Amino acid sequence: MDYDAFVIGTGVAGSSVAYKLRNSGMKVAVADKEKYGGTCAFHGCVPKKILTGAAEIIDACNRMEGKGTKCHEKLEWPAIIDFKEDIVNSLTGTKEKAFRDAGIDTYHGKVSFHDRNTLAVDGKLISARYIIAAVGSRPKTIGIPGADYLTTSDGFLDLEELPERIIFAGGGYISFEFAHIAARAGADVTIIHRGEDILKNFDPDLVNILADASEKAGIRIHTGKELARIEKSNDSLVITVYDGKSQSDVIYECDMIVHGLGRVAAIDGLEPEKGNVDIEKGGIAVNEYLQSVSNPAVYAAGDCILPGPALTPTASLQANVVVSNILEGNKNTADYREIASAVFTIPALAAVGIAEKQTTERHTVIFNDMSRFYSSRRTNLGHAASKVIIEKDTGKVVGAHLIGPDAEDTINLFALAISAGLTAEQVRKAMYAYPASSYDVRYMVK
Known part of the structure; x- marks a missing residue:
């Protein structure tokens, strides 16, 4: 060999x-x-989080307008893309x-x-x-007329100029994350999704909160709409979708349609x-x-x-x-139950462990509306909640689902708790820095 x-x-x-x-x-x-370097470095996690970070700054500044801050109302797209390229190239x-x-x-x-x-x-x-x-x-290859007009996620992250009207096809990670970025850059944004359940791998109650936050940010979410055809008309794209509710075709017009229909x-x-x-x-x-x-x-x-x-x-x-x-030799297998995941929207949505739909009479589900918590109010963020799932007989934390400030970081505390087999009481009693967002875990488990 x-x-x-x-x-x-x-x-x-x-x-x-x-x-x-x-x-x-x-x-x-x-x-x-x-x-x-792979997808994550060039067309995934790394560049996406750079753009999301800039969008968060713009969004936070706009939320706090009149409360002590003043800034540009939208992202400057060419500049943030150049900044992204500098970081990506330095890493790869x-x-x-x-x-x-x-x-x-x-x-x-x-x-x-x-x-x-x-x-x-x-x-x-x-x-x-x-x-x-x-x-x-x-x-994924999409077998519809005009599929060549779809812009991939790779292409979106490399755009030198952002079009005014963008449709994101699909209701998963890619569409939601990019839609939140594009909206903070001043684009007119619509998400179309074939089914009724968007972000189906996350807690539906928290997804509904994110949907409300998205719509308040100017992002239209249309479900029950299956992409059927894309056509070019002068400088625009004409999008035909099949509406499952009315059982008829619906026409959209945009400057770009982004592929978020799976990989x-x-x-x-x-x-x-x-x-x-x-x-x-x-x-x-x-x-x-x-x-x-x-x-x-x-x-x-x-x-x-x-x-x-x-x-x-x-x-x-x-x-x-x-x-x-x-x-x-073949001895080890992969256990995916303790892997935390997050959707880097504004606010972020995150999860680890079992979902509420997997619970039985052996579990307790603790829900908290955190929209009035200090950690949300201090930046005028009105969308925050948590669900924590605890095993009744052992008291161990076995699942956590969050939306709100720094959810993508706080979820890692729950990932550690699940991995270490910690009880809700142990999580609650730990001495966290105050008033960090992660301090709220004390209240999420009781």
């Missing part, structure tokens, strides 16, 4: 696997068909050199399977004892059949050890497989599982 391990993809999962296997003494190589520019400095060989170009242990890397055949697929995801594994061109790597529901089929069900030489991690939510912490967890199973 040319290598002990060959990693396809240089995002969160691929990078972690490569470094850890190299540190164990293995001969390792990595390859990427694009710039080194040295990534390839860092691999080489660690003794990891680097390759560029298309990668595909040649046989069970061999890859074609930019036309060159390279063999490895283990092949780790960490190729991430891409926007799928980026396995195009990987030719998995040549490596005897089975594909299931569009992703690499793996067993509980994240090993290919059909080729034991192949492991996979990140968004290109089905288990677990498509989140950066999930990719990190799966990378650790893959490494331990390669080095020690």
